[in-house]
Amino acid sequence: xxAKAMERFENARLFPLLTQGCVETCQRVWSxxxxxxxxxxxxxxxxxxxxxxxxxxxxxxxLQSLEPGRWLSGKIIDEMLKISCDDADxxxxxxxxxxxxxxxxxxxxxxxxxxxxxxxxDLSSTEYLLLPMHENGNHWTLAxxxxxxxxxxxxxxxxxxxxxxxxxxxxxxxxxxxxxLLPATEGKWRKELLxxxxxxxxxxxxxxxILNAIHFAAGLPMYYEVDAxxxxxxxxxxxxxxxxxxxx
Numbered sequence: 001x002x003a004k005a006m007e008r009f010e011n012a013r014l015f016p017l018l019t020q021g022c023v024e025t026c027q028r029v030w031s032x033x034x035x036x037x038x039x040x041x042x043x044x045x046x047x048x049x050x051x052x053x054x055x056x057x058x059x060x061x062x063l064q065s066l067e068p069g070r071w072l073s074g075k076i077i078d079e080m081l082k083i084s085c086d087d088a089d090x091x092x093x094x095x096x097x098x099x100x101x102x103x104x105x106x107x108x109x110x111x112x113x114x115x116x117x118x119x120x121x122d123l124s125s126t127e128y129l130l131l132p133m134h135e136n137g138n139h140w141t142l143a144x145x146x147x148x149x150x151x152x153x154x155x156x157x158x159x160x161x162x163x164x165x166x167x168x169x170x171x172x173x174x175x176x177x178x179x180x181l182l183p184a185t186e187g188k189w190r191k192e193l194l195x196x197x198x199x200x201x202x203x204x205x206x207x208x209x210i211l212n213a214i215h216f217a218a219g220l221p222m223y224y225e226v227d228a229x230x231x232x233x234x235x236x237x238x239x240x241x242x243x244x245x246x247x248x
Contacts (some may be wrong), residue, residue: 014090014214015224015231022238029060029237030067058240066233072206074100077132077140080210080236085130085217087245092219095128095144103133103143106177116181123147123182130213135170140205142212143174150188155196155222157208167193196222204229210236 058075065073081097084090102119105111111119122129129145144153152171156162168191175189196212199205207229215222239245 014218014220015228018231018234023234025241026066026234026237029063063237063240066236068230068233069201069203071138071203072140072210074132074134076236076240077206077209079240081130081132081213083239083243083245084210084214090214090245091217093128093217094126095130095213095217096122096126097130097213098122098132100132100134103131103174106173111177119181123178128216130217131174132209132213133170140209141167141170142209143171144216145174145178149190150185151190151192153192153194155194155209155212155216157196157199157205157212158202159195159198164193194222197224197226197228199229200226207232207236 058079062073062075065071065076078097078100085095085097098119102111102115105115123145124147127146127148129147131143131145133141133143135141139158141157142155144155145151146153152174154167154171156167171191175191178189179186197208199208211224211228211232212222215224
């Protein structure tokens, strides 16, 4: 894992070489150990929890989901999209991320009036909205909502397991919600399925959502090396601790 994470990538702005300190921090997080803490494993975990809450509000269990081979939590995706879109050097498209809970509420019809009001404000003030979607309770994908052209674009990193008709059905749910939210847009939403890099396993879908969102926000071609997911797991720990997109 270390060797793959240290590889260089085409775009140095997004994929600078990882520092040794970054990798060592990841190893401590994933083993729930702190260099300044001794004692029981639970004691070490509590110390790590306190340190991370100061910077991000995330507990160590959330950061541990970034360990290679594990599924990412919604909290990680929410925070990573926020950090990325808050960086003006990255967010050339001026995208705004929506919470991972938005799609869930669209599907089950539990969107509150307050949430609908906030979404209307987002739709009227931002051209591109990034919508991470947890589908069937076990797979992350990304939709991009273009509020100006009324288009919905879907990026699926596991195309071999998903039929185009199913993907379009998912976008239809979003379009239907948008039409109810903004009646003047009824019948105007176009749905597109666009290609993106494909994950080689079943665990990296959340990382691919982050990578796809960052590439879209940066206005870059939707391309990166297959090992980028492994690299980003290491980098995300550093970013979440510091609260900054820049590598520390």
